[in-house]
Amino acid sequence: MSNNNNFRLPYFLLLLILLSSSDFLPSVFAKSQNPITDSEIKKKKSECYADIDSGLWGGHCKSSSIAKENCALKCLSPACYELIYESDPLEEGEKDYIRGQEYKYCMYKLSVGESLEGVRGSFDY
Structure with missing residues (x-):
């Protein structure tokens, strides 16, 4: 069980970093800043x-x-x-x-x- 948790930890940390990144989150949830011209x-x-x-x-x-x-x-x-x-x-x-x-x-x-x-x-x- 311990090995399984150790295997998941890097992926969890990567996900946490991505979600907390100021560049990643706005690109996923924000509306386009460039309306069609x-x-x-x-x-x-x-x-x-x-x-x-x-x-x-x-x-x-x-x-x-x-x-x-x-x-x-x-x-x-x-x-x-x-x-x-x-x-x-x-x-x-x-x-x-x-x-x-x-x-x-x-x-x-x-x-x-x-x-x-x-x-x-x-x-x-």
Whole structure:
């Protein structure tokens, strides 16, 4: 029994050191300190457009400019697309600035690890 405890002691000490380390604990439990930027969103959206153009998202995403935009929004953030647009996708000629702001806010909240509760309707005037 004594040998078994001696074997566990180094692992216990290592765990204790890691948990008490000021570098380890915040990285495990803290929210991101770097929210997504406009340039990161723009870059990722360009990558989504490229995937759509290459056919990775299917022919329906290339059927019109608005279909392409809906697919790009879904590619960019499936969770935010589902929350903001899935029940009422963008239509030809529609400019929906309020939902656009909600979508961007949703992406911000996701990037910092926050709940999406209250995102929808947060920019209604």
